[in-house]
Each structure stands twice: as structure tokens, then as C-alpha cells.
Amino acid sequence: xxxxxxxxxxxxxxxxxxxxxxxxxxxxxxxxxxxxxxxxxxxxxxxxxxxxxxxxxxxxxxxxxxxxxxxxxxxxxxxxxxxxxxxxxxxxxxxxxxxxxxxxxxxxxxxxxxxxxxxxxxxxxxxxxxxxxxxxxxxxxxxxxxxxxxxxxxxxxxxxxxxxxxxxxxxxxxxxxxxxxxxxxxxxxxxxxxxxxxxxxxxxxxxxxxxxxxxxxxxxxxxxxxxxxxxxxxxxxxxxxxxxxxxxxxxxxxxxxxxxxxxxxxxxxxxxxxxxxxxxxxxxxxxxxxxxxxxxxxxxxxxxxxxxxxxxxxxxxxxxxxxxxxxxxxxxxxxxxxxxxxxxxxxxxxxxxxxxxxxxxxxxxxxxxxxxxxxxxxxxxxxxxxxxxxxxxxxxxxxxxxxxxxxxxxxxxxxxxxxxxxxxxxxxxxxxxxxxxxxxxxxxxxxxxxxxxxxxxxxxxxxxxxxxxxxxxxxxxxxxxxxxxxxxxxxxxxxxxxxxxxxxxxxxxxxxxxxxxxxxxxxxxxxxxxxxxxxxxxxxxxxxxxxxxxxxxxxxxxxxxxxxxxxxxxxxxxxxxxxxxxxxxxxxxxxxxxxxxxxxxxxxxxxxxxxxxxxxxxxxxxxxxxxxxx
Numbered sequence: 001x002x003x004x005x006x007x008x009x010x011x012x013x014x015x016x017x018x019x020x021x022x023x024x025x026x027x028x029x030x031x032x033x034x035x036x037x038x039x040x041x042x043x044x045x046x047x048x049x050x051x052x053x054x055x056x057x058x059x060x061x062x063x064x065x066x067x068x069x070x071x072x073x074x075x076x077x078x079x080x081x082x083x084x085x086x087x088x089x090x091x092x093x094x095x096x097x098x099x100x101x102x103x104x105x106x107x108x109x110x111x112x113x114x115x116x117x118x119x120x121x122x123x124x125x126x127x128x129x130x131x132x133x134x135x136x137x138x139x140x141x142x143x144x145x146x147x148x149x150x151x152x153x154x155x156x157x158x159x160x161x162x163x164x165x166x167x168x169x170x171x172x173x174x175x176x177x178x179x180x181x182x183x184x185x186x187x188x189x190x191x192x193x194x195x196x197x198x199x200x201x202x203x204x205x206x207x208x209x210x211x212x213x214x215x216x217x218x219x220x221x222x223x224x225x226x227x228x229x230x231x232x233x234x235x236x237x238x239x240x241x242x243x244x245x246x247x248x249x250x251x252x253x254x255x256x257x258x259x260x261x262x263x264x265x266x267x268x269x270x271x272x273x274x275x276x277x278x279x280x281x282x283x284x285x286x287x288x289x290x291x292x293x294x295x296x297x298x299x300x301x302x303x304x305x306x307x308x309x310x311x312x313x314x315x316x317x318x319x320x321x322x323x324x325x326x327x328x329x330x331x332x333x334x335x336x337x338x339x340x341x342x343x344x345x346x347x348x349x350x351x352x353x354x355x356x357x358x359x360x361x362x363x364x365x366x367x368x369x370x371x372x373x374x375x376x377x378x379x380x381x382x383x384x385x386x387x388x389x390x391x392x393x394x395x396x397x398x399x400x401x402x403x404x405x406x407x408x409x410x411x412x413x414x415x416x417x418x419x420x421x422x423x424x425x426x427x428x429x430x431x432x433x434x435x436x437x438x439x440x441x442x443x444x445x446x447x448x449x450x451x452x453x454x455x456x457x458x459x460x461x462x463x464x465x466x467x468x469x470x471x472x473x474x475x476x477x478x479x480x481x482x483x484x485x486x487x488x489x490x491x492x493x494x495x496x497x498x499x500x501x502x503x504x505x506x507x508x509x510x511x512x513x514x515x516x517x518x519x520x521x522x523x524x525x526x527x528x529x530x531x532x533x534x535x536x537x538x539x540x541x542x543x544x545x546x547x548x549x550x551x552x553x554x555x556x557x558x559x560x561x562x563x564x565x566x567x568x569x570x571x572x573x574x575x576x577x578x579x580x581x582x583x584x585x586x587x588x589x590x591x592x593x594x595x596x597x598x599x600x601x602x603x604x605x606x607x608x609x610x611x612x613x614x615x616x617x618x619x620x621x622x623x624x625x626x627x628x629x630x
Contacts, residue, residue, distance in 0.1 A: 190267030284402030287458030367463030
């Protein structure tokens with residue numbers, strides 16, 4: 001690719017103008033609504049969704065004109081989008097576009113990323129090929145890493161087997177040792193989705209260098225400048241570190257410490273823990289400890305120490321990890337036969353008759369927060385911080401954060417339904433209705449659900465947490481010109497619902513009502529009396545599901561998942577849903593109000609725990625070992 005082709009008049013004008021219009025919804029998002037994950041395109045306003053699709057289509061067209069084929073959107077983050085394609089020489093490249101809706105100073109970080117990546121020459125790091133501008137649009141072209149990122153691999157497989165975790169650990173240690181040599185570099189965002197693994201070739205690639213900086217401190221905490229003049233001229237009072245994914249970075253990086261080679265050790269420890277336990281974050285490690293997930297005892301205890309609350313323990317363990325990985329190839333870790341997991345709470349299967357894009361709405365999170373704890377990062381201005389952390393987890397303890405992350409993990413599967421978790425003095429009580437559309441995901445989902453239950457058992461509080469899972473493709477969108485006029489709904493629109501029989505194993509005498517737990521303290525939208533009357537009426541019809549009203553100034557979304565469990569009541573059910581929609585024009589204000597009905601009061605009770613019992617990879621893998629997880 002030549003620089004002139006990147007600056008062709010067509011690509012400059014079209015990509016630049018189209019992308020400048022496409023972003024997340026321009027109106028302020030309700031901070032407590034979606035857990036961490038970026039909105040589905042099906043939750044954007046119709047016009048924004050059209051622009052978004054048009055922009056993606058346009059990017060593919062322009063890359064096609066440059067000779068690329070097999071084009072696809074492979075990723076998106078707080079700062080940009082990533083496309084992939086194959087050139088005429090059958091070489092796979094990726095193209096990272098900055099979001100032009102961001103301030104120029106933030107967009108310039110893509111060029112800085114290209115510079116930092118250019119400093120790295122390592123077989124586990126796909127190299128930069130070119131950085132160029134198309135108008136205001138910065139584009140970084142890189143070699144594409146072979147394989148699949150570890151987050152997607154774990155979503156499909158659940159926890160990775162110990163031999164794979166050990167190989168990944170060894171390759172990560174080699175990368176860190178290379179980065180620490182000479183003038184040390186900090187990647188700053190080591191996490192499963194930034195690690196691409198080729199299972200057949202057993203080859204790991206570290207990607208996404210957008211948070212990379214030159215380290216200000218070495219592993220001993222000393223300045224790392226090349227000479228005295230560099231030291232005198234550099235800023236040693238302010239960190240140059242960038243915010244990585246707070247699900248995986250350590251406390252020092254999160255709290256704005258001077259950048260250190262220790263940052264990446266924390267990212268490595270969190271990543272290895274997550275892929276070995278099938279979790280979405282580092283935060284569950286106090287309850288689901290690294291010593292309880294079937295790893296070889298040496299690696300398990302090393303990770304446990306690397307994730308310790310004590311900095312000195314973390315540092316000693318980090319040093320030991322880098323040294324011990326030099327000899328890890330001597331371990332023989334055959335894959336052990338797996339016993340099918342048994343779900344802690346019921347998971348039903350539905351026939352997949354249409355595409356499902358699951359989104360989660362959760363409420364009653366406020367009781368999980370330490371109300372007397374100040375937010376240590378209150379003044380930090382960072383997009384990733386806003387996206388992943390502040391609106392959802394700031395002020396929570398680590399186990400509470402791990403629990404919230406585990407609920408978000410469940411929403412990565414094609415499920416619908418709901419959860420109501422009650423923490424009481426006598427134990428943890430779970431009411432649920434989880435229905436899975438894709439049977440191939442069942443074993444991985446069971447592990448994710450069991451992890452969530454285990455973390456819930458480790459929380460020492462009294463309160464209630466509720467979450468609904470719905471299909472974003474079924475969301476109804478209403479728009480208006482300004483707030484002085486009511487929302488108007490097309491009479492032809494209808495809330496979709498399925499008709500099915502009730503699960504046969506339930507206690508049919510104890511219905512779980514919409515209104516059983518009282519008004520949700522975390523919700524802030526008052527619905528008109530007419531809708532509340534209809535909800536009370538429909539509550540008497542045997543069904544399960546949720547209805548959620550999300551109102552922004554000029555945009556209303558009505559999310560739902562509804563399954564009628566009494567087929568003889570179809571006419572009454574449909575009529576009541578129609579009446580609910582007929583009253584939406586009377587909704588005033590903005591905010592969210594959601595209602596969930598579970599099919600039965602089928603409570604599963606669990607005892608409180610401090611942590612899971614120890615479980616290591618057996619010393620002799622030929623001897624059948626009892627896995628306490630099954």
C-alpha cells in the first residue's frame with residue numbers, strides 16, 4: 001500500500017465524512033443501564049444504526065479499492081475500530097481506525113501507538129506496516145496475528161486446559177523479559193482480548209499497543225532514563241501511564257502511579273487467572289482462588305501471590321514467575337478427561353428460531369458499594385475508565401466487582417431470562433429463569449453461571465441484585481423531535497412474545513411476581529398509572545420475562561423478553577401488551593424502569609463461603625483425581 005493511495009480524494013472525503021457522523025448515541029447514556037459492554041447496534045436509534053452500518057460498509061469498500069479482500073470488522077473499542085483483510089500477496093493485515101468523533105489529542109494517540117509498536121521487534125508481536133492519514137482519519141496498518149483471541153476462545157471452551165495455560169504463560173514471560181531489556185517498555189493493556197492464540201501452532205501474539213509507553217520505573221522502583229541528562233529533563237512527578245482495561249490492570253496503574261514494568265506483570269497474572277478459571281476479570285481471585293482451579297501447584301501459588309493485596313508479595317512473585325518460566329517446558333501436562341459440569345441453577349434450552357443478541361439490564365447494585373469509600377480515581381479523565389469502570393464498579397470491593405463481571409460474562413451467550421439474588425444472614429437465595437438458544441454453548445455457560453454463584457456466595461452483605469437478559473433485536477424504538485411532544489407509537493407495533501409450556505420440575509404453587517421485591521431503588525423513571533395497572537393485570541397471567549422502559553430526551557427504547565406459559569391465555573396476554581404500548585405517550589421524564597417476572601418461586605439456597613477449596617493439577621495425571629468443581 002502506498003501513502004498516496006491512502007490519501008486518495010475518494011477515501012478522504014467519504015470515510016472522513018461518514019465516520020464523523022457515526023458514534024455511540026449522541027445523547028447522554030444512562031450510567032447504570034448496560035454492564036460494561038458497548039451497546040449493540042440494535043440499541044442505537046434507527047438513523048444512527050444506519051449511519052453506523054453505512055460507515056462500516058464504506059470502510060470495506062475503500063479497503064477493497066486498495067486491493068484487499070475478505071474484509072471484516074474484527075474489533076472495536078473506546079478509541080477506534082479494527083478491520084481485517086487479505087492483500088494480493090495473500091498476506092493478512094489489520095487496519096485500525098481512530099474514532100473521528102474524539103478530540104484530536106485523543107485521535108493522535110493512534111500515531112503514538114504506531115511509534116511504540118515500531119520499537120518492538122519480537123516473534124510474538126505482529127509488526128506495524130504503515131501509519132497514514134485519510135483526511136482527519138488516522139489509519140494504522142499492521143500484520144494480522146494468526147489464531148483467535150483468548151477471550152473468544154474461552155467464551156467457547158470455558159477454562160483453557162493447564163498445558164495451554166502453561167504454554168501461554170511461558171510465551172508471555174518471554175515477551176515481558178524482552179520488553180524489560182534495554183529501555184523498558186510497558187504494554188499497559190495485557191488482557192485476554194489482546195492476546196491472539198493459534199492453537200495448532202501453539203503460538204501467542206500480543207496485540208493492541210494503544211496504551212504502551214516507555215517505563216518511568218524499573219522493577220526495583222528506580223528511574224529508567226538512559227542517562228543523567230534524560231533524568232533531569234524528564235517529568236518524574238507525573239505518570240505517563242495510560243489506562244488499560246480495569247478488569248485486568250493492577251492497583252498501581254489504576255491509581256495513576258508512575259509507569260513501571262510491574263504493570264505488565266499484573267496484566268499477565270490477571271490474564272492467566274481469567275483464562276484458567278473461565279472468568280471475565282481478575283476480581284474474583286479472593287473467592288475463586290488461583291489455587292482452586294486445577295493448575296499445577298507451582299503456577300497456581302505463583303499467580304495467587306502475584307494477585308496478592310501486598311505489593312512486596314506481588315513483586316517477589318513477579319520475579320519468580322519470570323525466572324520459573326524458563327524451565328516450565330520440562331513439565332508434562334496431558335489434558336485430563338472432563339466430567340460434564342452440573343449447573344448450580346437451572347438452565348433451560350429453547351429452539352433457536354431466530355438470531356439472538358443478548359443484552360443485560362441490571363439494577364439494585366447500590367448495596368454492593370462501599371458507601372464510605374472515596375473513588376480513588378475520581379479526577380482521572382479516561383474513556384476506558386468511563387466505559388468499563390466508573391459507572392458500574394467504582395466503590396465496590398473486589399469480590400463484588402468480580403460478581404458484576406461474572407453476570408456480564410453470562411450475557412455473552414445467547415440467553416434470555418432473569419435472575420434475582422437475595423443475600424441474607426442464613427445464606428444466598430437465587431430465583432432464576434435462564435433459557436439458552438444455542439445448545440453448543442451449554443457447557444461454557446454452565447461454568448460461567450457456576451462461577452457467578454460461587455462469587456455471590458463469597459459476598460458478605462444483605463441485599464438484592466436483579467438482572468434481566470433480553471434480545472436486543474426485539475427492542476422497540478420510538479423517537480420524537482423535542483421533549484414538549486409525547487412519544488407516538490405506531491398502532492401496528494406489538495411487543496413480541498413466545499408461547500411455551502412451563503418447565504416441568506418447578507413448584508407451581510409459588511409464583512414470583514413483578515412486584516414481589518418492591519420498587520427498585522436504583523431506577524429513576526416513574527411510569528404512568530395506566531401502565532402500572534396493566535402490569536398488575538398481566539402479572540396474573542402465567543408467564544415469565546421482562547419489560548424495560550428506557551427513556552432518553554428524544555428516544556425511547558422498550559426492551560422485552562416475554563414467554564407465555566399458559567397457551568390458552570394468548571388473546572388476553574396480547575391485548576394487555578397492546579394496552580401497555582397504547583399508554584407509552586403518557587410517560588414523562590427520563591430514566592429507566594424495568595419489571596421482571598420469573599416463572600416460579602423456585603429458590604435455590606446456597607451457604608456463604610470464604611473461598612473455594614484448593615484443587616491442583618494432579619502430581620500424577622495417570623491417577624484419577626477428584627475435581628471438587630464437578
